[in-house]
Amino acid sequence: MIYFDNAATTWPKPASVVRAMDECMNEFAANPGRSAHSHAIKSSEKVYECREEIAEFFGIDNPGNVIFTSNATHSLNIVINGVLNEGDHVICTVMDHNSVLRTTFSKTKKIELSFSKANPDGSLNLTEFESLIKTNTKLVVMTHVSNVCGTVMPAKEVADICKKRNILFLLDASQSAGIVPINITEMGIDYLAAPGHKGLYGPMGTGILVINSKVIPKPLIFGGTGSYSKELSQPFELPDRLESGTLNVPGICGLLEGVRFIKAVGIQQISKHEKELTSWLLDGLEETKNISVVGKKNTVGRTGVVSFVHSSMDCTAVSAYLDSEFAIATRSMYHCAYPSHVALGTKDSGTVRVSFSLFNTIPQVKLLLYALSKI
Amino acid sequence: MDFCLVVFASATTVNRVKSVLLKKFQINSEIVQTPKAIPAKGCSYSLKIKTEYADVVWNLIKENGLSSKGIFRESNFEKIK
Numbered sequence: 394m395i396y397f398d399n400a401a402t403t404w405p406k407p408a409s410v411v412r413a414m415d416e417c418m419n420e421f422a423a424n425p426g427r428s429a430h431s432h433a434i435k436s437s438e439k440v441y442e443c444r445e446e447i448a449e450f451f452g453i454d455n456p457g458n459v460i461f462t463s464n465a466t467h468s469l470n471i472v473i474n475g476v477l478n479e480g481d482h483v484i485c486t487v488m489d490h491n492s493v494l495r496t497t498f499s500k501t502k503k504i505e506l507s508f509s510k511a512n513p514d515g516s517l518n519l520t521e522f523e524s525l526i527k528t529n530t531k532l533v534v535m536t537h538v539s540n541v542c543g544t545v546m547p548a549k550e551v552a553d554i555c556k557k558r559n560i561l562f563l564l565d566a567s568q569s570a571g572i573v574p575i576n577i578t579e580m581g582i583d584y585l586a587a588p589g590h591k592g593l594y595g596p597m598g599t600g601i602l603v604i605n606s607k608v609i610p611k612p613l614i615f616g617g618t619g620s621y622s623k624e625l626s627q628p629f630e631l632p633d634r635l636e637s638g639t640l641n642v643p644g645i646c647g648l649l650e651g652v653r654f655i656k657a658v659g660i661q662q663i664s665k666h667e668k669e670l671t672s673w674l675l676d677g678l679e680e681t682k683n684i685s686v687v688g689k690k691n692t693v694g695r696t697g698v699v700s701f702v703h704s705s706m707d708c709t710a711v712s713a714y715l716d717s718e719f720a721i722a723t724r725s726m727y728h729c730a731y732p733s734h735v736a737l738g739t740k741d742s743g744t745v746r747v748s749f750s751l752f753n754t755i756p757q758v759k760l761l762l763y764a765l766s767k768i
Numbered sequence: 769m770d771f772c773l774v775v776f777a778s779a780t781t782v783n784r785v786k787s788v789l790l791k792k793f794q795i796n797s798e799i800v801q802t803p804k805a806i807p808a809k810g811c812s813y814s815l816k817i818k819t820e821y822a823d824v825v826w827n828l829i830k831e832n833g834l835s836s837k838g839i840f841r842e843s844n845f846e847k848i849k
Contacts, residue, residue: 455832456780622809
């Protein structure tokens with residue numbers, strides 16, 4: 394299998410990730426933060442090691458502000474549901490994923506919601522964005538990188554605007570964590586939501602919420618934390634406040650090694666590799682008959698998520714053909730982000746999406762281009 | 769050897785202090801369950817350290833705004849901080 398569906402989840406994972414999960418399951422997977430026997434302590438130490446690694450990776454001092462969740466959607470839900478109150482206004486962008494759009498939309502009986510528009514290449518118009526701010530704007534939620542076309546959004550500029558206007562900023566780093574350098578302290582991001590299983594190379598079922606704000610979201614779920622057991626109210630202390638129930642320790646052990654893998658390779662190197670593959674793909678697609686690239690046509694301001702349409706074959710048929718004839722995995726249709734397609738001009742067609750990881754190669758891209766030329 | 773227990777409610781905080789003590793001060797410590805005799809509002813963890821390091825830990829807790837239930841002698845649970 395040539396796997397070009399890394400925007401959905403990266404595969405394969407580094408061997409160290411698989412080994413760490415295996416070791417955890419076989420040697421010490423007890424409940425962390427509950428008991429005090431040696432396995433439970435080892436579990437708890439591993440979980441903390443991962444918090445520490447992630448805190449350093451994203452540029453915050455306090456590992457306690459790294460919250461483990463089950464995926465980025467979970468993290469986004471915690472913040473959107475946990476900071477907005479009746480009468481508040483929230484701004485999203487049309488390039489956001491349904492994890493943001495549906496979550497904010499679900500609250501529109503009590504809050505106001507505005508969408509910032511996008512240019513035809515998927516980029517954001519900052520002037521238009523700023524014009525949407527109102528006196529009751531409490532939160533801005535924005536994807537860092539489009540999961541449809543790979544366009545990088547101006548996160549630092551948006552964070553600056555939010556900071557000046559005293560608005561909270563939640564960055565959806567689902568397509569950027571581990572691919573684009575992010576220092577949430579330097580960039581002024583209040584909350585970062587990310588999956589563990591995409592660019593961070595951890596397993597599915599892992600996600601993170603990194604908090605860099607004094608505004609702590611209300612809990613989404615309540616329950617046991619292993620702390621303050623005599624009290625019926627949820628503890629205020631992070632991460633316990635937002636982490637009820639048993640953690641996914643094997644997953645977290647895998648995620649720890651995923652982050653260490655990225656650090657060892659270097660995020661600049663990962664970015665460079667994906668850019669090289671993207672360049673090969675974009676150049677090749679431009680020369681392939683009946684194919685049109687959606688979004689940015691060159692490698693500037695984008696990542697290795699590339700969408701295209703075929704003029705005479707629908708996107709699902711293209712993906713099915715690539716899978717059955719060449720064992721090439723892509724994703725087709727709307728990628729859980731229909732408003733992005735409206736902005737990009739693909740609302741009727743959807744797109745075929747190719748997305749890279751560090752494990753993809755130029756010969757794989759060449760085979761994809763060959764396969765497309767044979768349609 | 770005289771030991772004391774630095775009591776925390778959160779498993780994350782106890783791990784954080786353990787990690788900083790080792791990395792910044794080269795002080796070894798051990799995570800243990802807080803004895804029931806120490807008032808800690810329910811389940812909690814403690815860091816077992818040599819009593820001579822009690823001031824270092826206490827300063828670390830205060831400087832970083834961490835939440836601790838105090839420092840107790842391991843031998844008789846007398847509160848010393």
